[in-house]
Structures are given as C-alpha cells and as structure tokens.
Amino acid sequence: MIVALHSRLRPGHAEAYERDHQAIPDELGAAFTRVGIRDWSIWRSGEDLFHLVDCEDFEAAMAALADDPANVRWQARIGTHVQTFLPDGAPAALPGVWILAAQRALSQG
Numbered sequence: 001m002i003v004a005l006h007s008r009l010r011p012g013h014a015e016a017y018e019r020d021h022q023a024i025p026d027e028l029g030a031a032f033t034r035v036g037i038r039d040w041s042i043w044r045s046g047e048d049l050f051h052l053v054d055c056e057d058f059e060a061a062m063a064a065l066a067d068d069p070a071n072v073r074w075q076a077r078i079g080t081h082v083q084t085f086l087p088d089g090a091p092a093a094l095p096g097v098w099i100l101a102a103q104r105a106l107s108q109g
Contacts (some may be wrong), residue, residue: 003058003093005051006086013081025068035061
C-alpha cells in the first residue's frame with residue numbers, strides 16, 4: 001500500500017529539517033524494515049511537507065513504531081521542526097483521488 005501524508009514545518013525550520021533529513025539513523029531504517037515500511041519519500045513546498053509511504057500496513061507500522069526506541073529518539077529530534085500533521089495533528093493517510101496506474105490497469109483488464 002502507498003499512503004500520502006501532509007505535515008507542516010514550524011516557520012523558519014525548513015533548512016534545519018532538510019539538513020536533519022540528509023540521512024536518517026541506520027537504526028531507524030532498520031525499525032522501518034521490521035514494521036513493513038519499504039520506502040518513505042518527502043517533498044517540500046514552503047513549510048508544507050508531502051510524504052509518500054510504501055508499506056504493508058500503515059496503521060500497524062505506526063502503532064509498532066510508537067514505542068520503538070529509535071523512532072522515539074528520531075521524533076524527539078525531528079519533532080522540533082514539525083509544527084503539525086494535517087488534517088488532525090497525527091500522521092494519517094490522506095484519501096486517494098486518482099492513480100494513473102490504477103486507471104490503466106482497469107482499462108487493460
């Protein structure tokens with residue numbers, strides 16, 4: 001499954017956020033693998049961040065990471081830059097609207 005997320009940076013934190021995301025800690029990458037996260041990418045427009053997460057089960061992964069020591073340390077660090085996740089303040093999948101590959105698969109099936 002691929003999940004889209006939207007978060008917003010605190011004003012003035014864009015450079016520090018990008019610097020901290022040059023590479024995540026290896027232990028966090030290993031934790032992502034353990035909970036079924038295959039890939040996570042982030043794009044920025046001003047203070048808005050857009051995430052795409054490729055994972056087995058997003059809600060289960062987030063629940064498993066909640067108490068993971070590597071994730072707790074990362075959230076303490078990166079959380080200084082993030083103002084909120086939208087729309088409700090916590091990472092939650094945005095509703096999908098359209099996917100070209102899905103449309104093509106239907107038209108070829």
